[in-house]
Amino acid sequence: MRKNKTVKRIWEVLNSEDNFLLVTHKNPDGDAVGSILGLYYFLLERNKKVDLYIPGGIPYFYQFLAVENLSTFDCNKSYNVAVFLDCGDVERIGENNGFIEKIPLIINIDHHPTNTYFGNINLVDPSASSVTEILTNLILKFDKNISEKTAECFLTGLITDTGSFRFSNTTINSLKTAIKLMEKGANISYISKEVYEKKSLSSLKLLGTALVRLRSEDGIAYSFISQEDMIENNAKIEDIEGIIDVIRTLRESKIAVLFYPISSQTTKVSLRSKSQSIDVGSIAKSHGGGGHKEAAGFEKLGKPEDVSKEIIQELKEYIKRNESFLISK
Structure with a gap:
């Protein structure tokens, strides 16, 4: 499936389905947390039912992105769609991944060149700096109305995966994407202070x-x-x-x-x-x-x-x- 068709297909699923499980890898980094929470808020704002599967939980320096009472995975629930974010393969979520077999549609969104294309729908773009860059451009292609909270999450992923735009994966598109998110209200200074200037002893x-x-x-x-x-x-x-x-x-x-x-x-x-x-x-x-x-x-x-x-x-x-x-x- 060509990239444009894949992007369109994912957008159709996000709009037509109403019961999602969002999944990211264990010991999540900024891109993992930013992408899963950003998409979570985006779907909630559109009255979707959404649960999160974050093995190990959210690290303390990304807690500023979280709200109280995040809805998390329930093994007794049935999900129509699972969206995997920043996972090169299924094993990245840990050993307890048997629940995946019960979910009829798996969407895999990633930027790692080593990705195993394990989903029913795979959007893998190694040229992207981060999954948050992919998600930002996917959503804004069809819907210009993303909230400040979603933008803040996505910009956090961009900042952390590019090393504050210092690493070689920083491209013109990365910077343009960051500008789009700042125009939606995300504050780059605030995010940087929360992530880098609140270390534990x-x-x-x-x-x-x-x-x-x-x-x-x-x-x-x-x-x-x-x-x-x-x-x-x-x-x-x-x-x-x-x-x-x-x-x-x-x-x-x-x-x-x-x-x-x-x-x-x-x-x-x-x-x-x-x-x-x-x-x-x-x-x-x-x-x-x-x-x-x-x-x-x-x-x-x-x-x-x-x-x-x-x-x-x-x-x-x-x-x-x-x-x-x-x-x-």
Whole structure:
């Protein structure tokens, strides 16, 4: 299905159906929260029945987008449509995903090039900076009346996924989309302060720990957070957000990596690339993960300090092969 036809088909479903479940991935980032809440408010304002499925809940620094009494997933309910947002595959929502089989229509809206096209209708646009960019332009194509609250959610996703418009995924369309949302009342200064200037004490302590452990070898800047660090600082997974982007700023780094626990037995490996020739998305995919060329991640069994040894060696070999290939061209 061509993109324009897909966009039209999704809009028809949003208008004709009246019972939706909106779904995003576990440990949601700004684009995930912004897209799911923005679409939630948009549909509610049109008298639709809408529930949310957000594994792990909304991180505290995105709570400003939420209203009281959000309607959440109920296993005893029947849903006509499930809209998946910012999910490269079904596994991104966690192991408890059996309920999906009971929903007759799955819409998959995403911008990850590693997306598995698992929906009945798939709108996947890797050229978009974020799912919120996709949703904004989809909705405004047919309906100019979006509320300030919806615009605020969508702009939050745009800001966070582009690194405040610093990352290479920032395009002319991203900036034009941001302007459209600001014209609808979204305040970029307010959003930035809520997201970036209200850190918890635990998050700042974890940042300090990660920087103390920071190492730079062969173009790889890396660090880890242990399970013990999490317990000692009474920290949650959401307190780790943003640390990888600080590591990424190291001048000589080509790849930035952060290892941290998401359970007592599993480590999340977060990857960032600063070189157009290094595709961390493909590296993550080889380990069962996914993402983009310059930002990706995957999960691996083991403690962060142990997993780091294996993965850093693999990345060193990858960089050597990559440099040899570029020299030979």
